[in-house]
Amino acid sequence: MTALLEIRDIAKSFKLKGHWLHKKTFNALSPLSFTIESKKTLAIVGEAGSGKSTLAKVLVGAELPSSGKIYLNGQLLQDKRFKQRCQHIRMIFQDSGTTLNPSLTIEQLLDEPLSLNTDLNQLQRKKLIRTTLQKVGMLGDHMNFYPHMFSGGQKQRISLARAIILQPQVIILDEALASLDPSLRSQMINLLLDLQQQMGLAYILISHNLGIVRHFSDDVLVLSQGEVVERGKTAEIMKNPQHKVTQKLMMSQNFQLRNRS
Amino acid sequence: MNLLDIRNLSIELETPNGRVLAVDRVSLSMKEGEVRGLVGESGSGKSLLAQAIIGVLEDKWHVHADRFHWRGIDLLRLNIEERKTLLCKDIAMIFQEPMSCLDPTTTIGEQLSEALDNKQFSGYFWQKAKKRRAAVIKLLHKVGIKKHDFCIKSYPHQLTEAICQRVMIAIALAGQPILLIADEPTAAMESTNQGQIFRLLASLNQLKNMSILLISHDLENITHWTNTITVMYSGQFVEAGTTEQIFSKPLHPYTRALVDSSPQANLQLPAKSRLMTLPGSIPILKHLPIGCRLGPRCPRAQQACVIAPKVTNFHGHKVSCHFPLRVEPLKKERSSKGNSKQVTSKEGL
16 A cells, blocks of 8 residues: 655755855755655644744645655656645645735635636536535635634634645645634644544644644654654654654643643 | 732723723732733733733723722822833833834844933943943843843844843843733744743742733643633633642633643543534624623523623632532532622632
């Protein structure tokens, strides 16, 4: 059985300013590879500047990798063929307030990926938008509203609807839960877990809240300065962190836990 | 004597359709040297309350309270000038997103020296500049910045967020305040940096006996650092007590949901299981429910909840709910039979 998504030796480096004979480069990501199965969640944790977001951008195709290949279901994803990629790999961002176009209604927002990527006619698209909105726990009639009429949690749900409307296989959550209020966050986690079971989604969760990582993910990848310093099953790593960076991250969040028990 | 004693503070917003009660009868008291957490989700009015304390609300907000005392002085009787001179000496505030709060066009050194009062320095005028610089460096050392030369010369965008927040704290410390109000000081910060900032605040609290009002939207973040916690929801008072009380036996359904919904708090929870949540979302200011504002989302709501509940006091653990959790049946009977008894015990404390 081949893995759903396979990343082989992806690396990314940026060119810096310098003399033309000795150009400097900055390695944001050293070659790293991993695989994800469907219905599994991979968490990527690390400090600021560890290359988490660069990795996410490379996966969705917003940045071209310097080297390495990405396989989806054993098929090579080419660098500039976005049509194939954007149907299967979708992304949700941290701040849903700024990622939704304020001048479009929800229907128009959700219609865009459909009209660009599918052959459905207008009636079918409208029906699909309605069912997708219901799937994320909103009303079908909400599609005539504008983004500013919704609260933060609802906007995040609309982003999720936009992500799942093309029936993708992988969703990347780039700090998508960080800015939500606690009670809405747990609603969102429940929703994501349900959708994972229903649709067989694989998630790549980028987060610095280790509580969510522990609850939500199956495997974890710890990045530090573009390198993988630790990887494995979440439960094992949380119980017994080996690398210094992981221990430091755990330490900084485990104060509360030790204090309370 | 309480440092800050607020009883039944209400804040109203003037809108074209009449006044909206944004904060509804919230009580808050702080002792000297205490670290109090103020927890509430967005729209709960916690930042409004902080702004009302230091008196920087705009004219369209109307503040009134039964009692609003700062170290025994009634603030509501003072006019705005007297209040400013009194409070700017004793209270300082730091904000979230330090990068955007610092002036981007001047250096850190200038901003710090601006915050220092000229009267602090003795000597002739030609000595003052030197003394001022020494004071700035001392302030930076106090908040744990060792490279003071580099920091003084740089602009906010050249520093990391954690360093900027330290600079903000340094500016707040310049007036040697008694109370520091920290409005989400670590929002959108990495967890390692969060730890640093909280440790700094804790050490300031212990070394200088400075009281801190720590405002946060996330209960789990601040529990390690606070002695007492006040929880607010949608402008209403929910529950107050020591950190221990709030965590180990929350009385209000809302606090209970907050504690239960954080995966960090319940370690025994199996991975990928469903988390406990409240249905629905936070009401917006235009459409506030009557009575207890948690009503439509509350699992224990009954008919009585359309009337806002009174605050009940269980050994210093205050809760505002008609049907609090985990109260012994005897007490529950008493509270439902004769409310007057409970009210007298509240007044006594």
